[in-house]
Amino acid sequence: MKIVVVGATGTIGSALVYALQNDHEVIAVGNSRGDYQVDMTSEDSIRELMGSLGHFDSLAVTAGNVAFNSLQAMTSAEWQKGVDSKLMGQINLVRYALKALNENGSITLTSGIIAREPIPKGISACTVNGAVNHFVKAASLEMPRGIRINCVSPTVLKESSATYGDFFPGFIPVPASTVAQAYKKSIMGIQNGRIFEVD
């Protein structure tokens, strides 16, 4: 399979590339590194990326930013960050990927545990991850040509727990290599419209 990983240079993305590269042709897309670059907050940049990639079998998005702050302190620009990147960035990648995906291909997006377990300063992450989960559920019912779409919703990563662990008291960190398996399940499985929770 020809598999496009957007966010390939991140912690989850590089674990996913590692898990796929022996058996598949993996196209690594990053923000500034990788085989191709994309600014997922820009529809023009996404259109250009998809124009360069040609046809492929699978898209996995392991990228997308949100801002962390309290409801009362979060600025409009911080709200916009999550909406433009993790929400509309992923939706726009889906919209353009649908034209490039081969028959019976798949799309795998990323949400996160904060959708169901709110944490301090996680209001935007909860809102945006919830939106992504709902998008995937609805989109799965409209997929053309046998294409499937799922989402992986991971807890905090072992690799990130030194940096973010204090925000997640009582959460058991999971290694990125374990999270990567959920993307593999989505890519190689038959599921459609599933939110794969990894925690």
Add this chain to the structure above:
Amino acid sequence: MKIVVVGATGTIGSALVYALQNDHEVIAVGNSRGDYQVDMTSEDSIRELMGSLGHFDSLAVTAGNVAFNSLQAMTSAEWQKGVDSKLMGQINLVRYALKALNENGSITLTSGIIAREPIPKGISACTVNGAVNHFVKAASLEMPRGIRINCVSPTVLKESSATYGDFFPGFIPVPASTVAQAYKKSIMGIQNGRIFEVD
């Protein structure tokens, strides 16, 4: 109580005003009619509205637009409509209302049944309503000064079924007067972080 209804001139909003007006001071806010006007897609307009209203006890938002189209046909402008209006419009109303609400006040937002029951052309409504539900769940854990926040998620209205009924096969329409009772429950009850489903 002094209760602000944003969307007061709409079908649900006018039923809610009718249900409240004998016992409370109701401030009717519309897009072009009502006691005050607001463009909920504009943060400046929301800031101006809240500056004019002074302090109040309760905010109910029965307004917010989304576009209806298939995933493959929906344009960027159509996606933006739901994000700017029903999602960020409601979130921005909450952000500014928090500064104007009296102690032990309440906020009630509106999502909709499409969050849990996708329909053809309902991909943006599913995504945005899901986001609003998640926002309310997380926001309820950050409310200051005894303020509560809930959400009403109604099915298709009896009053709208001539216009929209064909999009909702098998859905039992509910009169706006019944939906209005869920807002009353949120405003006068003790619940916090609840999604009141009316269907």
